[in-house]
Amino acid sequence: xxxxxxxxxxxxxxxxKVAVVAVGGGLAVVAAPVxxxxxxxxxxxxxxxxxxxxxxxxxxxxNGGGVPAGSLVAxxxxxxxxxxxxxxxxxxxxxxxxxxxxx
Numbered sequence: 001x002x003x004x005x006x007x008x009x010x011x012x013x014x015x016x017k018v019a020v021v022a023v024g025g026g027l028a029v030v031a032a033p034v035x036x037x038x039x040x041x042x043x044x045x046x047x048x049x050x051x052x053x054x055x056x057x058x059x060x061x062x063n064g065g066g067v068p069a070g071s072l073v074a075x076x077x078x079x080x081x082x083x084x085x086x087x088x089x090x091x092x093x094x095x096x097x098x099x100x101x102x103x
């Protein structure tokens with residue numbers, strides 16, 4: 001097929017749609033740390049009087065006084081702490097102790 005409108009590659013995908021999905025995915029990855037910080041999940045912990053603090057309070061009350069490991073609040077707190085990702089991202093400064101460094 002030539003490169004006309006509605007053209008598909010050998011896998012049956014339309015290149016324009018693939019590009020839109022790739023750009024959308026990239027924007028989501030970039031926007032996630034900004035959104036998490038805005039609701040209170042920051043690199044220094046949960047911000048007082050924020051939506052994150054309210055979520056943490058509700059979760060702790062529902063679980064007898066603590067936030068369980070692996071809960072939504074715990075996961076978002078971890079992502080907020082290392083916004084660039086754990087390994088291979090820009091989470092942390094040079095020389096900073098990092099949970100993904102081995103050895």
